[in-house]
Amino acid sequence: MKAFRNMSIKLKLIIVIIGTSIITLFVAFTTYLGIDIYREFNEMKKNAVLQASLIGQYAAAPLLFGYKEETTEVLNKLTAIPSIKDACLYSPNSGEVFVTYHKTPDSSFVFPVLHNDNASFQNGYFHIFYSIKYDNNYCGSLYLRIDPEDIYTKIEKSVLLMFVLLLVLIIVVYFISLKLQKIISLPILKLAEQTAIISQNHDFSVRLTPYGNDEIGELYNQFNNLLLQILIKQKERDKVLEDLQESETHFRFLFEQNPAMMLIYDLSSLKIISVNEAFIQHYGYQQDEILNMKLTDLYPKNEKEAIIQLVKTLKGLAYTGEWHHVKKDGTIINIETHSHSYIAEDNAVRIVVINDITARKKAEEEILTLNAELENRVKERTAQLEATNKELEAFSYSVSHDLRAPLRHVNGYLELLSKRGIQHLDEKSKHYMQSISEAATHMGILIDDLLNFSRAGRMELKLDKIDMNRPIKDALNILEQDTKNRKIEWKITQMPEIMADYAIMRQVWTNLIGNAVKYTKKRELALIEVGYTEDAQEYIFYVRDNGAGFDMNYAQKLFGVFQRLHSTEDFEGTGIGLANVRQFIKKHNGRTWAEGEIDKGATFYFSLPKI
Amino acid sequence: MCRARKNKGFTNVRIVLILLMVFIHNNLSPQSDINTLKAVAIEKIALFITWPPGSLSNQEFTIGILGDNPITETLKQIYLEKKIKDLRVNIVEIKDIESITSSCQLLFIPKIKMAELNKLLKHTSNKPILTISDTKGFAEAGCMINFYVYENKLRFELNQKGMDEAGFKIDYRLLKVSKIINPVIE
Known part of the structure; x- marks a missing residue:
């Protein structure tokens, strides 16, 4: 058969x-x-x-x-x-x-x-x-x-x-068949011959002429059709191949010329399959040398086992991690790898992008060292500052305290002088005496405020649950002397209970309300509003008046020691009050600020955290 | 001798018995043996002979035997059941020539005087009676069938002319095995 x-x-x-x-x-x-x-x-x-x-x-x-x-x-x-x-x-x-x-x-x-x-x-x-x-x-x-x-x-x-x-019949049939077979075999042989020529020359644009309309004729037509299809497919394939080539070139270029180091290895054998130019440049291996190496050859001894274990768990997962690699010259570098798997030619391979982070690591270490140093220096300075502060406070206290004694003398003698014969003195001398007395009083106040301020820096807080209405009431009592001959319209909100030092709160309110009373004295009718707002974190208390106000450009100066925006002639004062307020509120972990406009009044705020 | 296929076996047995009997008789008495052969031959001869029309209308085939003859017993024995021309056989002993009638289809004539034979034949000449004898010269005298023994075998003479004149038709096969006396020349 x-x-x-x-x-x-x-x-x-x-x-x-x-x-x-x-x-x-x-x-x-x-x-x-x-x-x-x-x-x-x-x-x-x-x-x-x-x-x-x-x-x-x-x-x-x-x-x-x-x-x-x-x-x-x-x-x-x-x-x-x-x-x-x-x-x-x-x-x-x-x-x-x-x-x-x-x-x-x-x-x-x-x-x-x-x-x-x-x-x-x-x-x-x-x-x-x-x-x-x-x-x-x-x-x-x-x-x-x-x-x-x-x-x-x-x-x-x-x-x-x-x-x-x-x-006899078979002989006759033989001769007849010899003739007849040509009818069928000739077109087939011709087709075979032409097919051979086409496949030899790869010329698919040739068209065959059929012998008739029988099955062989149909075969010719189908063959022509096939040729046409091949031609179309060939063109399509050429196009696809071209595109693929281009794409391949792009990606090859992307791989080869990428400044990032890249490496491809076989996931099962760990053999290195390909590396790019950046890798070779950086590591110093020859191309043929690296292609005979395994992934593990790049790792220092103590990391080899770990990397083998890691690769086993990777499978298709993307991975990012930090390791060490050994270069050709033996130097060990810190690297950061990003890898992921893909299937190439039926083998799972893994492409790794390597980033040499040795320099970064070094920089990080340096930063850490610097930070530590800085911290130490800050600590040092702070200690120095604290010491200086203490000295300063001690100094100002002793100064204030020591200033009081001569001032008392001045006042005492002025009193004696005035008792003895003020009537003998001419008008000018009286005026001088008056000035001396005023200056001495002012100085006394100044010394008191300075003492307070220096105390404020050092004092210990006594936190209690207090009703904020009470220190306000106390402040109004203290200020009664200044307010009794004034026309003032008060607007005081009911206050909450808070955690604070009661004595300090009384001083804060006395200061702020006192200021409001002081700077509204030129108003026919003074309007003073005391109130608060709150949110989840803190209470914000405020005192608002319709007094002289201030220029917002100098708002920051308001809370400094001896910082005054108005002359003593217009409004008496030492310039220490608001500085004290800021100091007290700071002790309570709160903030202080102010809003105002010249001749339109001012609002002073302070916040206290809720616990 | 009818041989219906279905009882052929039985008939065969019977034939064998008869032949055995014949054989025994042959040993004991040659007379009775030849009589048996003759009795059997009668049936065979009758087979090839066609009686004149109307002469076989009776229910039975009557064989008449003139005078006291030992063959009578043999015939009676053989034709107790056996039929001739598909008719039951009636054996009748006839005392004298005058009592021979047309009711008899076959007449066996013993050895009698020639004059007596002539008288008898004259009596039967216009009747469809097949006359059979076993006496030398009787066929020539006018008897239709006459048995004789030749080379120890029973044979018979056939008076063709006599039978032809009496209206009997003879099958050519019978003529082939008989000695023909007075042949009819056509």
């Missing part, structure tokens, strides 16, 4: 045509022969039965009467029929063989026992049993053994004739 498959179409067609012809002719001839033989046999059987009936007629009477000679005489007439080889007649009475006949006298044929009427073909002979009857009376039976050699001769002749005829 394989040999047949590899044959040329020409040979195949010839074989198929001849084969089919042989089979057809053979079947036809055999069928004809079979029918012929069957007919011959039937004919012979019919003839034999006819002969038997004929002999039976003649043998009936002698057989019935048991006359052997006459019966034999009848049977001997069979010599005229050469195909009857043996015959016998059975007695009607006993059923035994009565007379026999042999074509060849020395035949040793043993006659069969009597049998019912029957014509059979056995062992190459016809066997006929025939009952002889006369007028429906049984007169005995006849047996004939017939040699069908005539038929055999006929069959032999027929077979010979058939074979001769078959041979």
Whole structure:
């Protein structure tokens, strides 16, 4: 079968045509022969039965009467029929063989026992049993053994004739098929030839001309169609390839020329597959050298096991981490890696972007050192400052305290002087004395405020839960002297309970409300509002007035020591009050600020955190 | 001798018995043996003979035997059940020639004087009676069938002309096995 498959179409067609012809002719001839033989046999059987009936007629009477000679005489007439080889007649009475006949006298044929009427073909002979009857009376039976050699001769002749005829027909068919096969094989061979040319030249723009509209013609059309499809696909593929090439170039460029160091390794074997120029430049390895290395070769000894364990857990996950790498020259660098997996040519590989962070690490360390140093220096300075402050406070306290004594003397003597003979003094001297007295009083106040201020820096807070209304009430009592001859419209809100130092709060309110009273003294009707707002973190208390106000540009100066925005002539004061307020509120972790406008009044705020 | 296929076996047995009997008789008495053969042959001969039209209209086939003859017993034995021309067989002993009538289809004539035979034949000449004898010269005298023994075998003569004139038709096969006396030349 394989040999047949590899044959040329020409040979195949010839074989198929001849084969089919042989089979057809053979079947036809055999069928004809079979029918012929069957007919011959039937004919012979019919003839034999006819002969038997004929002999039976003649043998009936002698057989019935048991006359052997006459019966034999009848049977001997069979010599005229050469195909009857043996015959016998059975007695009607006993059923035994009565007379026999042999074509060849020395035949040793043993006659069969009597049998019912029957014509059979056995062992190459016809066997006929025939009952002889006369007028429906049984007169005995006849047996004939017939040699069908005539038929055999006929069959032999027929077979010979058939074979001769078959041979002649096959030769004729061969020559016809030789011509006919070209009708089919020629277009196919032509197609094969042209296909070979096309595949050799890769010229898919060629078109074939079909021979007809049969299946082969359709094959030609389909082939042309296929060529067209190939052409289209080829163009599409070329385009895609071009794009791919371009994309590949882009990405290769992106990889190769990327200033970031990149490395690709195989996830299962850890073999380094590719590195970019930046990597080679930085690490100092040769391209072929690095490609024979494993990922682990880049790590210092103490990190090798850890990186192997890490890679096992990576799978498809992206990873960012800090490690150490060893360069070609043996220097160990700090690196930061960003890696992720992707599948290339069926192997999971991992692309790693490496960032040398040695310098950064160093910088960070330096910063840390600097910070520590700075912190130490700050601590140092703070300590120094604290010490200086303490000294300053101690100094100002002692100064204030020590100033009081001479001032008391000045005041005391001024009093004595005025008791002794102020009336003797001319007007000018009186005025001088007056000025001295005022200056001394002012100085006294100044010293008191300075003492307060220096105390404020050092004092300890006594935090209690206090009703804020109470220190306000105290402040109003303290200020009664200044307010009793004034026309003031008060607007005081009900205050909350807070955690604060009661004495300090009284001083803060006295200061702020006192200021408001002081700076509204030139107003016909003074309006003073005391209130608060709150949010989640803190309370904000305020005192608002319609007094002289201030220029917002100097708002920051308001809370400084000895900072005054108004002359002492206009409004008396030491310039320490608000500085004290800020100091006190700061102790409570609060803030102080102010809003105002010249001649439009001012608002002073302070906040206190809720716990 | 009818041999219906279905009781062929039984008939075969019977035939064998008869033949055995014949064989025994043959040993004991040649007379009775030849009588049996004759009795059997009568049926076979009758088979090939066609009686004149209308002569076999009776229900039975009557065989007449003239005078006292030992064959009578043999015939009676053999045709107890056996039929001739598909008719039951009636064996009748006839005392004198005058009592022979057309009701008899076959007449067995013993050895009698020639004059007596002539008288008998004259009596039967216009009747469809097959005459059978076993006496030498009787066929020539006008008897239709006459048995004789030749080479130790029972044979018979056939008076063709006599039978033809009496209206009997004879199958050519019977002629082939008989010795023909007075042949009809056509």
